Amino acid sequence: MKCSQLPLLLVLSILGAPLISSLAFNNGHRTFRMPLLMASSSSSSNSPIRIRKSSVEGIDGYELVLPNAAPRSNIYYDAFYATASDKMDGEFTKDVIVYLPGLTRTTTSAKATSLASFCDKNGFTFISADYYGVARADPTKEFLKASISRWVEDYIYLLERTNPGKRAVLVGSGVGGWISTILAMKRPDLVRGIVGISADPDFTEDLIWNSLSKADQDGIMSEGFRNIKWGDTVYPITKTLIEDGRKNLILRNGSKSIDIDCPVRLIHAMYDIEVPYSTPFRLADAIKGRDVSVTIIKGADHMLAREEDTKKMHHAVKEVLENAWEYDLTSPASG
Numbered sequence: 001m002k003c004s005q006l007p008l009l010l011v012l013s014i015l016g017a018p019l020i021s022s023l024a025f026n027n028g029h030r031t032f033r034m035p036l037l038m039a040s041s042s043s044s045s046n047s048p049i050r051i052r053k054s055s056v057e058g059i060d061g062y063e064l065v066l067p068n069a070a071p072r073s074n075i076y077y078d079a080f081y082a083t084a085s086d087k088m089d090g091e092f093t094k095d096v097i098v099y100l101p102g103l104t105r106t107t108t109s110a111k112a113t114s115l116a117s118f119c120d121k122n123g124f125t126f127i128s129a130d131y132y133g134v135a136r137a138d139p140t141k142e143f144l145k146a147s148i149s150r151w152v153e154d155y156i157y158l159l160e161r162t163n164p165g166k167r168a169v170l171v172g173s174g175v176g177g178w179i180s181t182i183l184a185m186k187r188p189d190l191v192r193g194i195v196g197i198s199a200d201p202d203f204t205e206d207l208i209w210n211s212l213s214k215a216d217q218d219g220i221m222s223e224g225f226r227n228i229k230w231g232d233t234v235y236p237i238t239k240t241l242i243e244d245g246r247k248n249l250i251l252r253n254g255s256k257s258i259d260i261d262c263p264v265r266l267i268h269a270m271y272d273i274e275v276p277y278s279t280p281f282r283l284a285d286a287i288k289g290r291d292v293s294v295t296i297i298k299g300a301d302h303m304l305a306r307e308e309d310t311k312k313m314h315h316a317v318k319e320v321l322e323n324a325w326e327y328d329l330t331s332p333a334s335g
Contacts, residue, residue: 167192
């Protein structure tokens with residue numbers, strides 16, 4: 001995909017221009033609405049969905065806003081809840097799919113839209129949030145402070161409030177695959193399984209920093225960011241992203257060093273020029289669990305957004321749901 005086709009990133013050719021011009025994002029004229037919190041006892045003919053206290057479970061639609069705790073900012077997300085087919089009292093399904101976008105991508109990307117449609121057709125709940133500093137970015141205030149750690153914590157916060165008491169299948173594209181893995185390591189109680197699409201763990205160090213010239217490295221550290229060409233695309237790479245990435249490297253400790261036991265499916269393009277197809281094999285080897293598989297697609301590129309690619313994503317989600325070991329986290333027997 002060419003840079004001119006990216007809906008978010010407008011890269012200027014003059015890196016010496018003022019920061020507000022060089023690091024520019026387009027929010028796509030998205031308008032967000034705040035979900036109203038309702039007690040579980042509240043009900044009406046106009047609002048049949050039951051909401052638990054202190055959560056927003058059941059509030060659905062596009063462009064929602066989850067108020068976040070100070071000093072954090074709001075989380076902007078989409079959510080569509082499905083009712084369990086074998087329940088008559090409106091209980092939500094346990095089959096929850098959460099999509100984590102790629103770097104600088106949003107919940108309106110082609111893969112997100114395809115996955116949302118797939119969930120709707122199959123009776124699965126779908127949730128996806130834009131990363132801090134991306135969808136409503138003021139680049140001088142937000143994206144320069146955005147980081148892997150921040151995005152992980154935001155998704156934990158989101159899952160605790162939009163999907164309380166249940167575990168979700170995380171579908172992570174690009175950096176979303178890295179975030180999903182860290183989230184599963186930190187909070188296995190929130191994760192039922194992982195589907196990685198062109199997952200790029202440790203990319204900030206292995207694929208970006210180590211390939212930069214000294215001039216670009218020095219520029220990032222002294223100026224706070226540089227627009228860096230990675231594959232066919234130009235991305236804003238910030239000092240915060242590089243430094244925080246070093247705190248979250250997960251491929252350094254060898255085989256079975258990542259303590260994850262849930263089902264994991266990794267899908268990657270053979271001709272991915274951003275993330276080599278050796279990466280999913282390194283990740284699979286590092287994951288402790290045995291239910292891990294890697295699918296390599298010949299002829300595809302990093303985006304994996306063709307119809308035949310998204311069908312493989314859908315199949316992987318179904319496979320994870322079928323293989324996931326479910327247990328009641330509230331039961332004394334669960335520990």
